[in-house]
Amino acid sequence: MIAKEYARSFGGAAVFIGSLLALGALTAGSEDEEPTFELDPRSTDFMKIKIGETRIDPMAGLQQVMVFSTKVTSGQTKSPMSGKVKSLSDSKGPYAQTRWTVAGRFLRTKLGPIPGATVTMMDDMTDVVGQKHTYTSMAGGLFVPLSVREVVDTMVARGYTRGSVISTMALFGMGVGTYGSRTQYLAATKEERKKIFEKDLRRVRKDGGDIPYSDKMTPFMMKKYRIAKRHAQRKKK
Numbered sequence: 001m002i003a004k005e006y007a008r009s010f011g012g013a014a015v016f017i018g019s020l021l022a023l024g025a026l027t028a029g030s031e032d033e034e035p036t037f038e039l040d041p042r043s044t045d046f047m048k049i050k051i052g053e054t055r056i057d058p059m060a061g062l063q064q065v066m067v068f069s070t071k072v073t074s075g076q077t078k079s080p081m082s083g084k085v086k087s088l089s090d091s092k093g094p095y096a097q098t099r100w101t102v103a104g105r106f107l108r109t110k111l112g113p114i115p116g117a118t119v120t121m122m123d124d125m126t127d128v129v130g131q132k133h134t135y136t137s138m139a140g141g142l143f144v145p146l147s148v149r150e151v152v153d154t155m156v157a158r159g160y161t162r163g164s165v166i167s168t169m170a171l172f173g174m175g176v177g178t179y180g181s182r183t184q185y186l187a188a189t190k191e192e193r194k195k196i197f198e199k200d201l202r203r204v205r206k207d208g209g210d211i212p213y214s215d216k217m218t219p220f221m222m223k224k225y226r227i228a229k230r231h232a233q234r235k236k237k
Contacts, residue, residue, distance in 0.1 A: 017049060017058060041070035042085065043078040053183050053212075057175030068106045072099050131179070182212040197221060201228050208232035 017037065038045040047063045049056040057063055071077050071088070077097055078085045088098050108119060108128045117138050120126065125133045185196050200211050205228045211217070217225065 045080040053180035054178045071102050185213045204228040205231045
């Protein structure tokens with residue numbers, strides 16, 4: 001009886017995920033908007049439906065435990081951005097990951113609002129996903145429900161029409177998170193946007209690549225962006 005109940009639950013989840021992926025593919029405006037589904041448990045996007053920079057987690061909290069267990073036992077992690085697999089023991093630099101940092105981050109996600117805000121203040125106002133905060137934004141976060149914040153972030157990143165459709169899943173208990181370079185830029189103030197753009201320009205001049213919020217750039221910004229790309233192409237030659 002227990003096996004049948006598990007099978008029924010996983011079957012229902014598979015049908016739901018498949019239907020959502022198909023619907024997302026039909027409504028996608030570009031290749032970047034087409035939904036993807038990660039099957040590698042070493043990635044934080046494991047079992048999540050990713051549409052642009054929005055992640056939908058239908059696993060009701062089980063996904064985090066599975067990812068944490070896999071990373072600690074295998075000693076490896078997979079970058080959700082580049083898709084590269086790295087060893088935790090060989091990780092170096094200011095953002096290096098080890099078994100200890102993975103365990104610390106996992107425990108930090110389980111903290112309540114007030115203990116979590118305290119740890120964020122102690123960590124140079126940086127939250128568990130690496131986003132910077134001010135005292136005002138942190139104070140507001142203590143009184144605004146997480147589901148409401150997820151709805152606001154999704155609507156800012158994806159627009160009110162698509163954002164409202166996806167956000168209904170957060171209101172029904174699913175995890176909906178929207179984060180990334182484009183989301184960070186759209187949610188930033190005017191001064192913060194200038195700093196983000198200048199930082200991305202330096203990256204483009206050095207390594208090439210694209211800027212994820214190019215559709216929001218002014219003609220002057222677009223001109224600087226094209227110059228940076230030409231500079232990167234000349235370096236490669």
